Amino acid sequence: MDGGTDEKRMRLRYAGSCRVCGVPLPARAEAVYERATKTVRCISHDESSPVEPSVARGVDPDLGDVVESGTPGASARREFERRKAKREEQIRTKHPKLGGLILALSDERQSTTAWDTGAAGEERLGKGLDRLASDTLRLLHDRRIPKSRANIDHLPVTASGVYVIDAKKYRSRPHLKIEGGLFRPRTERLLVGSRDCTKLVDGVLKQVDVVRSLLDIDVPVHGVLCFIEADWPLIGGTFTTRGVQALWPNKLYPPLQADGPCTGETVAEVHGQLAYSLPPA
Structure with a gap:
């Protein structure tokens, strides 16, 4: 467990993105699941010192999840x-x-x-x-x-x-x-x-x-x-x-x-x- 009973460190079943920095988190990556907000974040982020999306790790906040959308037809x-x-x-x-x-x-x-x-x-x-x-x-x-x-x-x-x-x-x-x-x-x-x-x-x-x-x-x-x-x-x-x-x-x-x-x-x-x-x- 990380950060209290409302949080759980786990391997992700599905792909997602860190709610703090926006970094894509692939399926089976380790992350912290926040039950209250039903979101995930990188395990490196301490909730006591949140990071602005535009600053964290140099991530472009518009990058979005890395998901193969597929080809129509x-x-x-x-x-x-x-x-x-x-x-x-x-x-x-x-x-x-x-x-x-x-x-x-x-x-x-x-x-x-x-x-x-x-x-x-x-x-x-x-x-x-x-x-x-x-x-x-x-x-x-x-x-x-x-x-x-x-x-x-x-x-x-x-x-x-x-x-x-x-x-x-x-x-x-x-x-x-x-x-x-x-x-x-x-x-x-x-x-x-x-x-x-x-x-x-x-x-x-x-x-x-x-x-x-x-x-x-x-x-x-x-x-x-x-x-x-x-x-x-x-x-x-x-x-x-x-x-x-x-x-x-x-x-x-x-x-x-x-x-x-x-x-x-x-x-x-x-x-x-x-x-x-x-x-x-």
Whole structure:
């Protein structure tokens, strides 16, 4: 123990930063955990003589945590390239002389181009999100869910909580269809055009549960389906189903920048926890 019962010297489970000098503290580094403020500090700092952030160890206070934010759409882009290369190899092996011509005159399978479309949507939204980055809006992109083949597209950690965002590059109009009510159970279905995409909501809810289970700090966790290039109406259009918001990028950005209960220190700590638990895909 260090400095009394409210402090504990320990090895960090998650990456963080010293609240006194701002030095990044990687996971498993020794530090002092302050229970009262739920922050950490370097073991070299005596609380009786605090140090100004701009002076301590010559640290730039704007440096922030050393966390790999990830590359938007990276795993989807790799899968597209893998499938494309595999098809090309198969065609050239089967048709040594005409392989090039066949490839030039034929289209990729829809199952392959879907990965290209998905990657493009994630890349586009990722660029928009990155422009918003600040001390109270930290980002993680394309994070792998442990023990699963699934990934989370975007994870902004903000003053108003964590946003679990699934990006979809669909062109038809998303809308909510509600059935039942008075005499039979009420059901909600997410449709994109005439296509039933309710399973997308199920997927986001599972991701929200994963994120909540990884946090030891009580912060709001919001589920979002962000449709890029969809046929949204001029007025209205956004909706919420089973707690998951359905919207487009320009409707997403304002709530991410809004004030909320999380301080900059909390945002940094949560960001570090999620970066440690959800590695880049």
